[in-house]
Amino acid sequence: MFHLILTACLAGSAGTCAPVLLPAGYAADLAGCESGAGQIASGWLSRHDDLAGRGTDCVATDDLPALELHKIAPGLFVFQGDPVQLEDSGDGRIANLGVVIGGASVAVIDSGVSRAQGQELYAAIRRLTDKPVSHVILTHAHPDHVLGTAVFQEAGATVIGHRALPLALELRAGSYLDSMDALFPPEQMLGTGIVLPDATVDDVLEIDLGARRLTLTAAPTAHTDSDLTVFDHASATLFSGDLIFRLLTPILDGSLSGWLQWLDTPPDPAPRRIVPGHGPVAATWAEAVGPQTRFLRALEHATRARILAGQPMSQAVPEIVHAMQDMAAGWNAFDASVARDATAAYKELEWQ
Incomplete structure (x- = not known):
């Protein structure tokens, strides 16, 4: 099987280009893919005003970049x-x-x-x-x-x-x-x-x-x-x-x-x-x-404690982050994410 690939470039930036796979060009053989390439590419580009075409190619399935599944x-x-x-x-x-x-x-x-x-x-x-x-x-x-x-x-x-x-x-x-x-x-x-x-x-x-x-x-x-x-x-x-x-x-x-x-x-x-x-x-x-539930329960507990103490959010969030440090093991991007979570949790729970 063959797939239609359009080389598309950002309009006004000739050096910024990338291959765009157009599924409408999917065909059983090379000739079938090539026969409608121009019309399919033009139609797709007409719906993308920010892009310009730099030609097309037809590529076999096994030659396409593919994710590892x-x-x-x-x-x-x-x-x-x-x-x-x-x-x-x-x-x-x-x-x-x-x-x-x-x-x-x-x-x-x-x-x-x-x-x-x-x-x-x-x-x-x-x-x-x-x-x-x-x-x-x-x-x-x-x-x-x-x-x-x-x-x-x-x-x-x-x-x-x-x-x-x-x-x-x-x-x-x-x-x-x-x-x-x-x-x-x-x-x-x-x-x-x-x-x-x-x-x-x-x-x-x-x-x-x-x-x-x-x-x-x-x-x-x-x-x-x-x-x-x-x-x-x-x-x-x-x-x-x-x-x-x-x-x-x-x-x-x-x-x-x-x-x-x-x-x-x-x-x-x-x-x-x-x-x-x-x-x-x-x-x-x-x-x-299990680990996520324990994390979120700890977030809830720390946030409610700061709200009950009457702290405004600006003071509460750093303290919630500090209180959560025992949960950090095993979690990527912990500090930045917990600060974001503490803000969201405070905004929700202060009204309960």
Whole structure:
């Protein structure tokens, strides 16, 4: 199989160029790929005013840059992100991404931090199967999980998220893209944009991939206000998104009370394995959530103590960070993340 690659450059900056994979050019042979290359590239560029084309090429599947996917069960694969904060990463590829291959089609769970990462995930899938990617499931709004979505939407996938995801992305689109552009070289982020869901989940949604069923469940406000989990029934695997952190210090962007309540309710049916948003796959619920639950309980206790003492937030946050130091072992990016968490927790709990 062959794939159409457009060399795209930032308009007015001839030296800033990157390969852009255009799924519409996917063909069984070289001639088929080349036959429609010009029209497909022109159509794509017409929707990206900030870019100019520098020619196209057709590349065989095995020659495309591809993410390394780890098989964790039959038909189930994971890209293992580096469990550090975006600011400590050279390319932003810190989130775990999932691929579920069914009898008829493929589902992707989170798409990565950039179009470039999304393209490499797409290429990795094409090395495994030629089945269509029917769904992209976004577990929440944060940029390390959602900014590679466009390449899959262009390939015909339906994009699905929590009912609150469209508003969350609309409100933060500009700041997310500006932040990623500031953190990473322009060649890494070229062509990256925000894609809103085609469908949303209010409570529970079932997806059939052909002899393989996924259950999507919308969570109450916890890590964020747009958290969604995915359960693969064939392998009894739960993809938690960032409702579960391992190794990387948890980040509170929703409700501390809601997050603790979610953690206190083990899933039913019980999963055989849990894929967190960050960090290694876990074999049991206790293994997956134990350290994070202890961290968040300590955060709650330290924050309530400072509120009960009548301290304003400016004084309370440094003391909460100090009180949390005994929890630092085993967590990456601890100090900066705890300060952020303490601020969010104080703002929430002072009104309770």
